[in-house]
Amino acid sequence: MTPVGQGAVWTVLLVPILLGGLALGGASFARVLDARADGRRVTGAVLAAPLSATGRLLVQQRRAVVASDRLLARTGVVLVPVAAVLAALVVPWGNVAASDLSVGIVWFNAMEVVTWAALWMAGWGTNSVWGLVGGYRFVVQGLSYELPHMFALITVATGAGSLRVSDVVAAQDGLWFVVWMPVAFAAFLISALALSFAGPFDTATGRDVAGGVLAEHSGVDRLLLLAGRWLLLAAAAAMAVALFLGGGSGPLLPTWLWTVLKSAAVLGLLVWLRSRTATLRMDRFVEVGWMVLIPLTLLQALVVAVVVLR
Amino acid sequence: MDLMRWSTPRVLVVPVRAGRAVRLDVERLMRERGWESAASPADADLLVVCGTPDADTGAAVDRVWNLLGSPRARADIPVRHGVAERLDRARAELGDRPGRPSGRTSGRRRPAPGDRPDDSDDDTRTDHDGDVAGLPMAERAPDRDGLTLDRLHLTLGPVLPDWPAGLVVRLAVQGDVVQTAAVEVWGEPGGRWDGPPAAAALDSLARLLSVCGAATATRRARRLRDEVLAGSADPAALNRFARRLRRSWTLRWATDGVGRLDGRHGDLTGDATQRCRRWLDVVAGSPPVPGEDRTAAVLTALPGLLEGQELATVRVVVASLDPDLESSGTGATS
Amino acid sequence: MAEAVIFWVCAAGAVATGVAVFRVDSMARATFALLASFVFAATPLLLLGLSYLGVLVILMMIMEMVVMAIFMIMLMMNPAGLMPMSMVHNRRGSLAIAVGTFVVLGAGVLLVDWPQRAGTPPEDVTFALGEALMGSHMLVMLVIGLGLFATIVSAVVLAHPRGRYDRFGDDLRGRPADDPIRGGVGR
Amino acid sequence: MTLQAFLLLAVALLAVGLYGALSQQSIVMIMMGLELMVNAVIVAGAAFWFFVSPAQPDGQVVVLVAVTLMAVEMAMGFAVAIAIFRSGEIDMTDMAAELRD
Structure with a gap:
């Protein structure tokens, strides 16, 4: 397998396109699952529903509640998709990464934490109880998934001996990391759902708080938040492929296609998981995160460290 | 721009006491057509009132109606008769409306408390010390x-x-x-x-x-x-x-x-x-x-x-x- | 050239948002102005090649500021800044001291004859830092680790109103714990 | 970019932070001032590392210590703020001074 290299400057433009394509695919798949649960036939309109919903939100009026902090709200709204694209910059597509930073893993983590601030601002800024509650629910969730998430990333970095994502991919030449770091992989998938406030981790936008952070956003603002959430999920799926599933390695097909296929598979798995579960209550999940996930991921890191040192 | 006609509407269903039969019909039709249920007024473009609300509830529904961003449409369905037609009419109204009435893109209303x-x-x-913006x-x-x-x-x-x-x-x-x-x-x-x-x-x-x-x-x-x-x-x-x-x-x-x-x-x-x-x-x-x-x-x-x-x-x-x-x-x- | 432009823009941004922290009425805006100041100040670090430390500062500061925002809402009156209000004392004196400090230190910065650069940065800066922490500067690492641990313990002790005797009863045999909200592990 | 430029930035941040820490009444705001001052230390440490002795890791270690210091200061600050607040709904230093009696 050819080693991953730094792409030309123009490859940066490819990142939002690839990520957007993945995100659209994921959203369509979610609509298909919805339609099947509803007992409707899966038609072209169902598959294109994310696109038509985008059109609908583009023409919808933006609104603002009185005495809202529009500067903070709009900043937060814009930051969500921006953070997703920035995080995906370090993901290698086949053997080209738009920006193969020497600290790619830390960069990914930092950009994904930007969502904390973004959602908080988007919720707080609307001057609505629902938004406020949604905002700090997400922070509670962040504090419970972030440490296991970091330990999973650290485990991968330890296994590869580098924080550079391309080195991680190269280190999986013989054996995919998912094989000997299953706990880290599971923790990463859990946090992938959590960081994109999707599926069982959608307390920040739950129906029990009338949409939470989303409650008062309409029109373009809402579109950016929803699109950003799908982009984040797609970015996390693509990163999971680079970190655990051998990146673009695979027979016959070109490496970039393998990356896309594997990312789509991981994304599909995540979307299916989120359709099968009820929302995890944060008062319950905090304890699981700290009492179960952190020790498990620490143990996984220890095992990997011992194997590497041996 | 006929985007609204192309997409499926998001419906804020208002249940009213004594309006269960209407609500059941509305929810069935929504499911069959793939219309989604909205979580908040900002999320919705169609307001459907199932039943005949009393004065208090009616006033509350009107306040919520004012919170829907345009394009929007409303269907008051007092009785079970002709639910589908009323929904269709509201849907058509939604599609006919131009996207941005009166040229305002971001309505900043000043609602009463x-x-x-x-x-x-x-x-x-x-006991509150003061109030801000009402x-x-x-x-x-x-x-x-x-x-x-x-x-x-x-x-x-x-x-x-x-x-x-x-x-x-x-x-x-x-x-x-x-x-x-x-x-x-x-x-x-x-x-x-x-x-x-x-x-x-x-x-x-x-x-x-x-x-x-x-x-x-x-x-x-x-x-x-x-x-x-x-x-x-x-x-x-x-x-x-x-x-x-x-x-x-x-x-x-x-x-x-x-x-x-x-x-x-x-x-x-x-x-x-x-x-x-x-x-x-x-x-x-x-x-x-x-x-x-x-x-x-x-x-x-x-x-x-x-x-x-x-x-x-x-x-x-x-x-x-x-x-x-x-x-x-x-x-x-x- | 491009680097110089980035540096000066970021420097101006860092100071401007830093000043904004104490100028805006809204506590939420103050918190995020401080965050912007940190991000602006971390970018020059990236220019120096300290990519790990720069990204680390951004990562940590986002988390810190979001937690700060929560405390701010809990503890502050008027967190949204809906009513203009002033919460300062001795404003003139503080301003004089701050300006004086800036003038004196700034003059020092410009007048002192700084030593010449000795050596070049290592190939992998992050690796060098790790090696230093695990080798020659092991003591620093130990102190940081112990300090953080002590902080966790003392912060919890200070902030939490109920000890384990409140939760598990006088003889610590009460099961499950007497908590207002049950956790997810089912103890 | 020179050492002087970086140090001027650090000094400016220090001065702003100092003003905040001295003038604010609210505990949370004072902590923001302190954070700005530690931020100045970070910038200065990094600058000294790059422009004076890049071959030695000491500058980097200083930055790391400063970052840790910030986390410790935040955690302890909030713990103390909560403890004081619990004892009497106080979130300002002038009010906390009355606790001495």
Whole structure:
């Protein structure tokens, strides 16, 4: 397998396109699952529903509640998709990464934490109880998934001996990391759902708080938040492929296609998981995160460290 | 720009007491057409009022209607006759409207206090120092962790998705922890439920599942409910559905230990999980436990169950008790 | 050239948002102005090649500021800044001291004859830092680790009103714990 | 970019932080001032590392210590703020001074 290299400057433009394509695919798949649960036939309109919903939100009026902090709200709204694209910059597509930073893993983590601030601002800024509650629910969730998430990333970095994502991919030449770091992989998938406030981790936008952070956003603002959430999920799926599933390695097909296929598979798995579960209550999940996930991921890191040192 | 005609609308369904038959029709048609249920006014472009609201509820619905961003349309459906036509008309109205009326892209309204469904009326606030932009400031009160923190007033209902028709709960919250709760009932009741008990159980279940964030199970419950009502339900499918939900540990997590009632409450005894199990038994075919109407008892017990809980729990408690105000004779109380 | 432009823009941004922290009415805006100041100040670190430390500062500061925002809402009156208000004392004196400090230190910066650059940065800066922490500067690592641990313990002790005797009873045999909200592990 | 430029930035941040820490009444705001001052240390440490002795890791270690210091200061600050607040709904230093009596 050819080693991953730094792409030309123009490859940066490819990142939002690839990520957007993945995100659209994921959203369509979610609509298909919805339609099947509803007992409707899966038609072209169902598959294109994310696109038509985008059109609908583009023409919808933006609104603002009185005495809202529009500067903070709009900043937060814009930051969500921006953070997703920035995080995906370090993901290698086949053997080209738009920006193969020497600290790619830390960069990914930092950009994904930007969502904390973004959602908080988007919720707080609307001057609505629902938004406020949604905002700090997400922070509670962040504090419970972030440490296991970091330990999973650290485990991968330890296994590869580098924080550079391309080195991680190269280190999986013989054996995919998912094989000997299953706990880290599971923790990463859990946090992938959590960081994109999707599926069982959608307390920040739950129906029990009338949409939470989303409650008062309409029109373009809402579109950016929803699109950003799908982009984040797609970015996390693509990163999971680079970190655990051998990146673009695979027979016959070109490496970039393998990356896309594997990312789509991981994304599909995540979307299916989120359709099968009820929302995890944060008062319950905090304890699981700290009492179960952190020790498990620490143990996984220890095992990997011992194997590497041996 | 005919984007609105192309996309499916998002509907804010307003249930009204005595409007159950209309609501069931509306929800069935929405499901068949793939129209989504909105979570808040900002999310919606179609407001559907199921039944004839009383004056108070009507005023609340009008306030919510003002919060919908354009393009928007409204369908008031007082009786079961011609539901589909009314929905079609509202839908067409939505498509005909130009996207941006009067050239304003971001409407900044100045609502009176209590204009939002999440904002309480002024009379519930006792002591506030001043007000800003017409909205009173938060006040302080002791909380369960021994800190004195700001508290906000919040009114749940009457316009709230997955909420029992006619129920209004006024809360004082700190963060999302409820300090005080008061229950009111708005509107007049309709007749008793004469449909199959399994459909009633599935209807209640769908609300509980939706509040618990189990979106796919909610859709399946509504679909099965419509099939039971149409008489086309497959007992095996009902059994499968009940079995799957009994096994779901994420659902159990959301309901375990929530809203515990003691043995004096008949078939409502126990926590939300046990009440959910009883509905699942009815869905799977066992006859419902006969007993007197417990709506009044639920309304009495509700404030005590809600105080000290988080907002998420409040919604689960209410959904798991699901006071049947649509057919109950309980009058307006507060 | 491009680097110089980035540096001066970021420097101006860092100071401007830093000043904004104490100028805006809204506590939420103050918190996020401080965050912007940190991000602006971390970017020059990236220019120096300290990619790990720069990204680390951004990562940590976002988390810190979001937690700060929560405390701010809990503890502050007027967190949204709906009413203009002033919460300062001795404003003139503080301003004089701050300006004086800036003038004196700034003059020092410009006047002192700084030593010449000795050596070049190592190939992998992050690796060098790790090696230093695990080798020659082991003591620093130990102190940091112990300090953080002590902080966790003392912060919890200070902030939490209920000890384990409150939760598990006088003889610590109460099961499950007497907590207002049950956790997810089921103890 | 020179050492002087970086140090001027650090000094400016220090001065702003100092003003905040001295003038603000609220505990949270004072902590923001302190954070700005530690931020100045970070910038200065990094600059000294790059422009004076890049071959030695000491500058980097200083930055790391400063970052840790910030976390410790935040955690302890909030713990103390909560403890004081609990004892009497106080979130300002002038009010805390009355606790001495």
